[in-house]
Amino acid sequence: MSKIPLVDLAAAHAEVAEEVEAGFKRIIAETAFVGGAEVAAFEQEYAAFSGVEHCVGVANGTDALELAFRAVGVGPGSEVILPANTFIATAEAVARTGADVVLVDCDPRTYLIDVEAALAAVTPRTKAIAPVHLYGQLAPVDRLRAGLAGSDVVLVEDAAQCQGATRHGRGAGVDGIAATSFYPGKNLGAYGDAGAVVSAREDWATTVRTLGSHGGLRKYHHDLIGVNSRLDGLQAVVLRAKLARLAEGNRRRRAVAAYYDELLAGLDVTLPVTLEGNEHVWHIYCVRVPGGRRDEVLARLNEDGIGAGIHYPYPVHKTGAFGYLGGSYPVAEAVAPELLSLPIYPQLTREQQERVAEALKSALAG
Numbered sequence: 001m002s003k004i005p006l007v008d009l010a011a012a013h014a015e016v017a018e019e020v021e022a023g024f025k026r027i028i029a030e031t032a033f034v035g036g037a038e039v040a041a042f043e044q045e046y047a048a049f050s051g052v053e054h055c056v057g058v059a060n061g062t063d064a065l066e067l068a069f070r071a072v073g074v075g076p077g078s079e080v081i082l083p084a085n086t087f088i089a090t091a092e093a094v095a096r097t098g099a100d101v102v103l104v105d106c107d108p109r110t111y112l113i114d115v116e117a118a119l120a121a122v123t124p125r126t127k128a129i130a131p132v133h134l135y136g137q138l139a140p141v142d143r144l145r146a147g148l149a150g151s152d153v154v155l156v157e158d159a160a161q162c163q164g165a166t167r168h169g170r171g172a173g174v175d176g177i178a179a180t181s182f183y184p185g186k187n188l189g190a191y192g193d194a195g196a197v198v199s200a201r202e203d204w205a206t207t208v209r210t211l212g213s214h215g216g217l218r219k220y221h222h223d224l225i226g227v228n229s230r231l232d233g234l235q236a237v238v239l240r241a242k243l244a245r246l247a248e249g250n251r252r253r254r255a256v257a258a259y260y261d262e263l264l265a266g267l268d269v270t271l272p273v274t275l276e277g278n279e280h281v282w283h284i285y286c287v288r289v290p291g292g293r294r295d296e297v298l299a300r301l302n303e304d305g306i307g308a309g310i311h312y313p314y315p316v317h318k319t320g321a322f323g324y325l326g327g328s329y330p331v332a333e334a335v336a337p338e339l340l341s342l343p344i345y346p347q348l349t350r351e352q353q354e355r356v357a358e359a360l361k362s363a364l365a366g
Contacts (some may be wrong), residue, residue, distance in 0.1 A: 054237065
């Protein structure tokens with residue numbers, strides 16, 4: 001019996017193969033490898049798709065976060081608050097600016113940032129809060145924004161997993177700034193590393209573009225100490241082809257998630273919860289396996305050809321890199337050894353989902 005991957009990149013490529021091949025030939029013929037018309041077109045199209053005024057393509061999602069933080073003034077002497085339950089890149093990007101990472105716990109139902117804990121952690125040194133839009137749905141940025149009313153604290157949204165998701169009809173970055181990743185497995189994935197920053201503010205977007213181009217917008221004019229982080233033309237070809245299909249892909253992901261909800265009802269797992277007001281795009285379909293059995297269940301699924309995975313095995317403060325932060329975040333610590341990600345992608349068939357569900361049922365039965 002054939003394996004069912006966690007993410008099927010081959011199936012995703014098949015849908016755009018001819019368009020990508022033609023685009024690659026065009027880029028090679030024009031030698032437009034860095035920047036160029038293809039990149040500019042993608043930036044305009046992704047901004048429009050996201051409902052924001054500005055989009056700046058960069059080399060990867062971690063750079064996107066760092067440049068967004070730097071654009072709003074995060075740096076040495078300041079603090080950034082972020083959830084302990086996130087991929088390490090969120091914390092890495094803060095540390096790379098020279099600012100201090102401040103962790104807070106996550107919500108026990110959605111695993112998104114705990115709003116009350118984040119607001120309580122604000123100090124005079126806090127420059128930003130980084131809500132992480134985890135698994136494909138937006139964190140409650142509206143509640144964070146209301147709690148920060150009258151302060152100078154900025155929301156820098158980690159939107160690496162939520163291309164196309166909305167909260168109360170509004171997408172990431174529409175009221176400020178957000179960073180996203182186009183790593184191949186994302187809902188909108190490149191053929192390598194790529195990322196972008198979207199923003200409602202022209203000054204922030206211009207600063208991101210300046211920082212990502214060695215600190216200047218004209219050759220040999222370096223106004224800031226920047227880095228080399230630019231989107232290349234070949235990746236822009238891929239992203240434009242996939243962007244045209246993203247809304248439909250997200251719709252299919254929602255259908256997959258709904259069928260999982262139906263198939264897995266009654267099993268000894270906790271199903272994912274969508275926060276009221278959110279339109280989820282299901283980058284990850286994550287269930288919670290109780291009783292310390294997650295790794296055993298994962299191994300059984302993998303033996304049965306089911307490409308299940310883990311997002312994420314350790315909270316940030318339990319990694320070697322950020323162990324110095326210490327602290328106790330009970331919810332993040334409790335869910336990390338129990339969360340199990342099941343295969344999800346637009347091309348996943350109902351028959352494949354039924355096989356996943358049967359394999360999970362068998363694994364839980366031991």
